Amino acid sequence: MASMEQKSKVLVIGALGYIGKYIAIASVKLGHPTLVLLPSFRSADPIDNEIIGSFKK
Secondary structure: OOOOOOOOOEEEEOOOOHHHHHHHHHHHHOOOOEEEEOOOOOOOOHHHHHHHHHHHO
16 A cells, blocks of 8 residues: 655745745645745736736636
């Protein structure tokens, strides 16, 4: 019987920053349950809004 690898839960704070978005994406791709702490306001920057939309998917 193969042992199942237990995945760590990951919380990414600062996921709209340059490195944070890559950490969040990599965590999801590796299969970790990932939570992203995002600001409660809508950013004026359309790139930030696009990143937030991709995280919500």
